[in-house]
Amino acid sequence: MDDFFVQFLLLISSCLILLLLYVYKSNASSITTNGGPLIGNLLDFIKNRNRFIDWTTEILSASPTNTMLLHRPGIPPLVLTADPSNVKHILMTNFDCYPKGKRFTSHFGDLFGQVMFVLDGERWKDQRRIAAHEFGSNTLRDFGLDIVAQETHTRLIPILESASKTNHVVDLQEIFNSIMFNVFYKLAFDERPGSLSNDRNGSTTLLTAFKQSSFISHERLHHLLPFMWKVKKFLTIGSEQRLRDSINIVHKHLERVIQVKFIETRGMSKVDVMSRFNNHGYTSIESLRDIGIGLMLAGMDTTVSSLTWFFWLLSSNPRVEKQIVEEVKAVRAKHNRSFGEMPTYEEIREMQYLHAAMTESMRLYPPAPFNVKACISDDVLPDGTQVKKGWTVLFSPYAMGRMEKIWGKDCLEYKPERWLEDGLFRQESPFRYPIFHAGPRMCLGKDMAYIQMKSIAALMIERFVIEARDNRMCPEKALSLTLIMKGGLPVKVRERYPEFKD
Numbered sequence: 310m311d312d313f314f315v316q317f318l319l320l321i322s323s324c325l326i327l328l329l330l331y332v333y334k335s336n337a338s339s340i341t342t343n344g345g346p347l348i349g350n351l352l353d354f355i356k357n358r359n360r361f362i363d364w365t366t367e368i369l370s371a372s373p374t375n376t377m378l379l380h381r382p383g384i385p386p387l388v389l390t391a392d393p394s395n396v397k398h399i400l401m402t403n404f405d406c407y408p409k410g411k412r413f414t415s416h417f418g419d420l421f422g423q424v425m426f427v428l429d430g431e432r433w434k435d436q437r438r439i440a441a442h443e444f445g446s447n448t449l450r451d452f453g454l455d456i457v458a459q460e461t462h463t464r465l466i467p468i469l470e471s472a473s474k475t476n477h478v479v480d481l482q483e484i485f486n487s488i489m490f491n492v493f494y495k496l497a498f499d500e501r502p503g504s505l506s507n508d509r510n511g512s513t514t515l516l517t518a519f520k521q522s523s524f525i526s527h528e529r530l531h532h533l534l535p536f537m538w539k540v541k542k543f544l545t546i547g548s549e550q551r552l553r554d555s556i557n558i559v560h561k562h563l564e565r566v567i568q569v570k571f572i573e574t575r576g577m578s579k580v581d582v583m584s585r586f587n588n589h590g591y592t593s594i595e596s597l598r599d600i601g602i603g604l605m606l607a608g609m610d611t612t613v614s615s616l617t618w619f620f621w622l623l624s625s626n627p628r629v630e631k632q633i634v635e636e637v638k639a640v641r642a643k644h645n646r647s648f649g650e651m652p653t654y655e656e657i658r659e660m661q662y663l664h665a666a667m668t669e670s671m672r673l674y675p676p677a678p679f680n681v682k683a684c685i686s687d688d689v690l691p692d693g694t695q696v697k698k699g700w701t702v703l704f705s706p707y708a709m710g711r712m713e714k715i716w717g718k719d720c721l722e723y724k725p726e727r728w729l730e731d732g733l734f735r736q737e738s739p740f741r742y743p744i745f746h747a748g749p750r751m752c753l754g755k756d757m758a759y760i761q762m763k764s765i766a767a768l769m770i771e772r773f774v775i776e777a778r779d780n781r782m783c784p785e786k787a788l789s790l791t792l793i794m795k796g797g798l799p800v801k802v803r804e805r806y807p808e809f810k811d
């Protein structure tokens with residue numbers, strides 16, 4: 310018996326060693342290997358754990374329907390798709406069957422609380438109605454533009470000017486992070502971050518806590534054993550302890566700002582987003598706090614991602630950069646405006662090539678590379694894929710941007726021209742290009758995002774040449790809610806017209 314036990318242990322250990330060797334030594338690959346009912350595609354998930362975005366793109370491209378079914382032990386199957394008709398079905402035709410679901414809420418609920426990004430049903434509808442009304446207003450749009458102008462002139466341009474003088478390498482992603490953090494904080498609270506904090510480094514502490522809590526909340530989705538994060542949370546250890554601490558920092562900071570600014574001056578009509586929700590009956594500290602967190606994460610991370618990838622692409626596409634420089638110059642001349650002035654709303658609208666160049670950059674590098682839904686009753690997707698109640702459905706805008714079936718043979722090339730017709734920007738179906746989502750949950754900040762990103766980019770490109778330290782190798786992507794560069798974007802900055810400078 311003892312002998313049998315020893316042999317049994319040896320067998321189990323050898324199997325484990327072989328499994329680990331297989332997982333760690335084998336190259337990451339696009340081939341999926343279904344390991345049967347017990348482990349499903351677990352080995353593929355492990356092998357490709359650091360390249361989930363690229364792996365899923367490869368397997369979706371290889372699938373004749375651009376749809377895949379993946380299994381992991383302990384959780385319901387995952388339907389992965391990059392097919393526009395499936396996306397239309399999920400986001401619009403059968404919208405009620407595909408809510409965010411409990412799994413998403415449980416992963417992000419600690420950070421987001423009760424804000425529309427994680428809600429379904431009546432509570433989502435109510436916040437959506439108010440947000441749709443307010444985001445459509447010209448006063449909020451102009452307030453957003455004023456903030457961007459202020460941040461650009463007082464912080465962004467001086468930072469770039471200094472980098473060009475010293476010839477130092479700077480991290481452009483980090484710079485955008487700090488600029489857009491201030492922009493969205495001001496948009497939400499009409500305050501500078503940290504201004505009401507007792508901590509001298511209040512702004513930096515808050516930004517770090519924001520980043521950390523969003524990153525760890527997202528990491529929960531990628532645990533190989535899905536219940537692990539709940540165990541860690543229960544024991545308050547490791548990443549879950551860090552998550553709790555950073556959420557505490559964010560909550561405490563925002564609650565104090567809300568207490569001082571909104572609760573004590575309730576009823577005053579102001580232009581910022583919090584005051585607008587406050588006027589619509591959102592009066593508790595918690596509800597305003599959650600809306601503030603949601604707005605900051607929705608606007609800040611996406612625009613930082615978009616601007617960073619855009620400048621990386623430009624630095625290896627001088628032809629596109631030249632066209633933008635010429636367009637900005639022509640629009641300036643038409644409106645009798647001077648070099649370096651913040652573009653007006655009218656000027657930004659007229660920059661059609663810049664609009665196309667940014668849209669094309671987000672096709673290849675979507676700020677939100679994945680979107681997850683829960684299926685709440687048995688259904689069949691337009692391509693014939695069966696989806697059962699309780700399964701998760703994930704569509705990948707990243708993979709869709711690289712599908713030959715959607716964009717043609719040149720799908721991997723950066724070509725702003727594919728968006729232009731007689732020099733004017735041509736819209737694409739949001740189900741083929743779901744970068745801003747589509748249907749009833751479509752992004753409400755799309756126009757504001759374009760205006761802000763275009764004004765920043767126009768001003769930067771007009772005055773500076775941004776050279777990525779490595780413009781050939783695609784930067785490594787971090788696994789996060791938004792598509793960020795793992796090591797940032799190291800760049801050098803040069804004045805475009807040094808002869809104009811003193």
Ligand code: HEM
Nearest residue numbers: 425607608611612615676677744745746750752753754758
């Ligand atoms: C490049 C920039 C942006 C991109 C790519 C983007 C993308 C998205 C996506 C994919 C969603 C759907 C999220 C989901 O439900 O799963 C979304 C929703 C939303 N976005 Fe954006 N967004 C951007 C900028 C902004 C900005 C600047 C704001 C606000 C100022 C904003 C406000 C919202 C809101 C309020 C929703 C919630 C819609 C709802 O749940 O009904 N977004 N966005």
